[in-house]
């Protein structure tokens with residue numbers, strides 16, 4: 001039982017005021033059961049994710065009842081494994097961070113109850129974390145034992161693109177957010193998932209579209225880009241409808257569907273809109289750097305587009321931290337814990353919880 005903090009994993013540019021701490025993170029907001037241990041909000045000791053993708057693929061999307069039951073089955077083993085892989089026990093942990101929302105109510109409560117049980121049994125504090133904040137803090141994480149990655153510098157313009165959200169957020173300092181805009185209809189990941197279904201590609205749609213796009217021409221079809229000038233919001237429903245119309249046209253004409261070209265052209269339209277608006281927002285609000293996070297930030301074309309523009313330095317988490325995981329919850333939980341947050345043992349899930 002080692003309660004001392006290894007100084008080699010303390011990031012050099014961590015503000016002095018923040019006390020060192022080890023956090024166990026737990027995430028179960030949707031279809032991933034995950035646990036992780038992180039030190040000082042950045043150095044990752046373990047990161048265990050049990051995906052339920054295979055279970056839900058047959059339904060073409062996440063089946064909430066199936067998701068919560070599966071979380072119950074796996075969560076104990078996942079937490080155990082995360083501690084084991086970190087070569088730590090609960091006695092070495094300073095707090096438990098758990099996703100409180102947004103997400104599926106029946107899934108969230110499984111993680112929250114696990115956190116409560118551990119906290120009660122070990123007299124540890126609980127820190128409830130907003131899942132969106134978790135995605136943001138995934139950009140702070142690096143593997144313990146390796147050189148720390150450059151820490152994001154404020155003010156940051158964050159693009160958060162996942163299955164449920166497409167948000168532009170101005171971050172002026174730790175835990176200080178100003179939401180500039182979001183999607184008016186489908187989230188970016190949701191658009192990927194729905195268009196994949198239209199093209200007959202398997203769930204989850206994002207990776208399927210990316211794969212199909214590799215064989216396609218992104219300029220084959222000129223899909224509409226909803227620019228929504230004068231607003232920081234996004235809209236993807238027009239784009240989705242445009243794909244639907246083309247698919248119907250091909251079917252009516254009994255012509256084979258050019259899946260790869262459709263996928264590549266759709267993906268190019270999404271990336272174009274996301275990149276253009278994010279860079280413009282960063283310029284307008286005089287952000288220092290850009291941060292891209294959430295499941296869609298795993299997209300290769302999106303990553304390439306952001307990393308090849310030269311106006312801003314861009315932070316994008318490594319692939320394993322883009323989709324849902326508990327490392328990001330532990331990281332955000334650390335910054336909340338270090339700023340004094342302690343939640344009562346009767347905290348409840350918040351299925352709808354805007355970041356503020």
Ligand code: KG4
Nearest residue numbers: 162163164189206207295296298299323324
């Ligand atoms: O962040 P996440 O794991 O869960 C939510 O918080 O929603 O994001 C899941 C979303 C799904 O819509 C999935 O299709 C999308 O992220 N996604 C991708 C890729 N990998 C996952 N979208 C585009 N390209 C990818 N490679």
Ligand code: ZN
Nearest residue numbers: 162295323324
């Ligand atoms: Zn997520």
